[in-house]
Amino acid sequence: MAFNQLAKDRPRLLIVGGGYVGFTLAQKLQTRIKESGGVVTVVDPNPYMTYLPFLPEVSAGNIEARSAVIPHRQHLADCELITGRVESIDHANRTVTVHGIDEGPEFELTYDEIVLAGGSNTRTFPIPGLADKAIGMKTIEEAVSVRNWVLERIEVASLTNDEDEKRKALTFIVVGGGYAGSETIAELEDMARSAVQRNDLLKVSDLRFVLVEAMGRIMPEVSEDRAEKVVAEMRARGIEVLLNTSLSEVDGDLVKLINMQDKSPAGEMATDTLIWTAGVQAASFAKNSDLPIDDRGRVRVGADLRVTGNDGPFEGAWAAGDIAAVPDLTGAGPGGFCVPNAQHAVRQAATMAKNIMAAHKGEPLEDYYHENLGSVAGLGLYKGAATIRGIDLGGLPAWAMHRLYHGYAIPTVERKVRVFTEWGVNLLFGRDTTPLRHLRDPRRAFQKAAGADVPAEKASL
Ligand SMILES: Cc1cc2nc3c(=O)[nH]c(=O)nc-3n(C[C@H](O)[C@H](O)[C@H](O)COP(=O)(O)OP(=O)(O)OC[C@H]3O[C@@H](n4cnc5c(N)ncnc54)[C@H](O)[C@@H]3O)c2cc1C
The missing domain is CATH 3.50.50.60 (FAD/NAD(P)-binding domain)
Structure with a gap:
């Protein structure tokens, strides 16, 4: 039409x-x-x-x-x-x-x-270098790219003899500790751990996941008590949670941190992967x-x-x-x-x-009124956090609530069936950790076959 x-x-x-x-x-x-x-x-x-x-x-x-x-x-x-x-x-x-x-x-x-x-x-802030380096988590394309990128970085790291390159490839930084950022880092860590366990050339301890949050707590959607437990659980999993911290500058691959309380430098780290989820x-x-x-x-x-x-x-x-x-x-x-x-x-x-x-x-209109029911968050397989009508849940019960709630809430029966089926298949056969390469550059293979002058691959998200 x-x-x-x-x-x-x-x-x-x-x-x-x-x-x-x-x-x-x-x-x-x-x-x-x-x-x-x-x-x-x-x-x-x-x-x-x-x-x-x-x-x-x-x-x-x-x-x-x-x-x-x-x-x-x-x-x-x-x-x-x-x-x-x-x-x-x-x-x-x-x-x-x-x-x-x-x-x-x-x-x-x-x-x-x-x-x-x-x-x-x-929503971003005027941090020098941020726009050139980071990716958000607000679109389906970003989510797919991040999955392939993280898995590809693991493959790259497993072959390099350069320790600095390896560390950079295996350092994953997420900025923003709301549910989007907390769920993203926790889910990615879970996936990366599975991928590394299938790779004889790497150890789980080679992975470095860092969550950067400007406030003194993460996940304002759940109770403070539950959020503190989530931080403790993340740290026990090896995820570094840096509170009261933000970025002062991104210089190429180098991410410079700042302490939000006294505005002093709070260290720096090289990374290939910077995911920004700090607000909308x-x-x-x-x-x-x-x-x-x-x-x-x-x-x-x-x-x-x-x-x-x-x-x-x-x-x-x-x-x-x-x-x-x-x-x-x-x-x-x-x-x-x-x-x-x-x-x-x-x-x-x-x-x-x-x-x-x-x-x-011509009838009277209704005012919108809704009391918050609480929140559920998935933090990797069998891990979660929830506050529902004032009741705090963690671990397996929260994870199950997260899956049940969102599996039910996604619109249309057809999508519900797809989602529950995919969860079931993954639980049965394990996570699929295959990166799909060249999604950013799908004509590459054809261009090479046709004898075109194809530039060297450039690693960037
Ligand atoms: C990673 C992530 C996780 C989240 N998790 C939760 C959660 O667990 N629980 C929860 O309650 N909330 C969650 N949220 C927040 C929630 O998804 C949003 O609050 C909700 O989607 C808002 O609905 P909306 O209809 O206002 O906007 P959206 O659902 O974003 O829809 C807006 C639509 O407008 C379209 N649009 C934009 N500009 C234009 C234009 N110029 N012309 C025409 N169309 C346009 C967009 O393409 C989009 O389809 C999450 C958000 C993110 C990013």
């Missing part, structure tokens, strides 16, 4: 972003709105929703990449789907500018109502709009999830999830707002679906 074939004569509910909020909302409303003569249009540069809590498990090879994403065309069949990026919003004229992916066309799309559900991007910020496209944004770049909404400025709600504009500053009526959220997590995102989508239908019927 070319863009000039998009629906013109039906009232359009435009959802910008098909992630947690957008996908859940579209699933709930697509058939109802179609049957009432309207259309739900979802615009997203990815033709799928990414189940982000599974990225650490994808990076450790427990789950195949495609099983951690939910394809829009398969599961949002009653929606109009546009694989593109919204660049700007002119709400006064109910129009957005969309850019098709890659070299796709740029065109304007009109709507009756808009939902801003664009989520967040990785609201997706930036909302800034190119006439809708109200707060000082952190989030769309301002009322508790009923309507976009709301100083003069009250904007007619026909809604926002939720990581992109929005949603008031936390329980009073628990920092600054009075909901923290950006999936637990809120799916529930906000459910409230919004009800409110959009209620608004159409």
